[in-house]
Amino acid sequence: MEQELWQQIRNKDKEALKLLFDQQYNTLLSYGRRLNFSEGEIEDVIQDLFISLIDRHKALPKEVNVQAYLFSAVRFSLFNYRKKAKRFSSISGQEEEIFLFDLDDSTSDSSMKQVKDKLTQLPTRQKEAIFLKYYQNMSINEIGEIMNIAPQSVSNLLHKAYVLLRNDLSKQIILQCITTFK
Numbered sequence: 001m002e003q004e005l006w007q008q009i010r011n012k013d014k015e016a017l018k019l020l021f022d023q024q025y026n027t028l029l030s031y032g033r034r035l036n037f038s039e040g041e042i043e044d045v046i047q048d049l050f051i052s053l054i055d056r057h058k059a060l061p062k063e064v065n066v067q068a069y070l071f072s073a074v075r076f077s078l079f080n081y082r083k084k085a086k087r088f089s090s091i092s093g094q095e096e097e098i099f100l101f102d103l104d105d106s107t108s109d110s111s112m113k114q115v116k117d118k119l120t121q122l123p124t125r126q127k128e129a130i131f132l133k134y135y136q137n138m139s140i141n142e143i144g145e146i147m148n149i150a151p152q153s154v155s156n157l158l159h160k161a162y163v164l165l166r167n168d169l170s171k172q173i174i175l176q177c178i179t180t181f182k
Contacts, residue, residue, distance in 0.1 A: 002020070002023075002066040002067065003066065004016075005017075005019055005020045005023075005066070006020070006060070006064065006066050007062075009053055009054065009057060009060065010057050010058075010060050010062070011057070012054060012057045014054060017050060017053060017054055020050075020066070021046075021050050024067070024070055025046060027067075028042070028046050028070060028071070028074050029042055029043070029046065031071055031074060031075075032045065032046070032074060032078055035075065035078060037078050037081075037082070040123055040125065040160075041078065041081055041082070042074075042078065043156070044081070044125070044149060044153050044156075044157075045074055045077040045078050045081055046074060047150065047152060047153050047156065048077065048149055048150050048153055049070070049073050049074060049077055051150040051152060051153075052150075084148065114168075114169055115165075115169065118164070118165050118168050118169060119165075121164075122161050122164060122165075125147070125157055126157050126158070126160060126161035126164075127161075128147060129143055129147065129154055129157040129158050129161065130158065130161055132146060132147075133158060140154045140155055140158075
């Protein structure tokens, strides 16, 4: 079954890609956890891997042990992901301080404090995506290029950030503050 899906993916069949993703996702996620990576890192890498399968469909090998190929690709990608994060961290000094959010003072002080507190608690990559989207007015594709991830991964990061914020803050406060980004 995996070999059939693989051949279909080599022919740019997105449905086959979705089926393979659904079959392998939990296994790859579990593997990434065993390598001591965070859930967010693993999810990003898995999504990017599957997007790259379609993007590079012509370059994929004909005969391959699909699961071994995916495990190997996830492992390699996770370590590269961490290496890039460390390089970014060492270049910037302290990566947490890069994404300080400067919100407009037109909203109430308690609202501002709540939003600032929640924004600083977001994972670094989510903060970076929000920063680029709302402070720099960049498109999803541009953010993806800067962060070296697929546009879908950028959308996922933004969505996860919104969910975390929404869970802790009222919709009114979020709307008030997000519209004040400059």
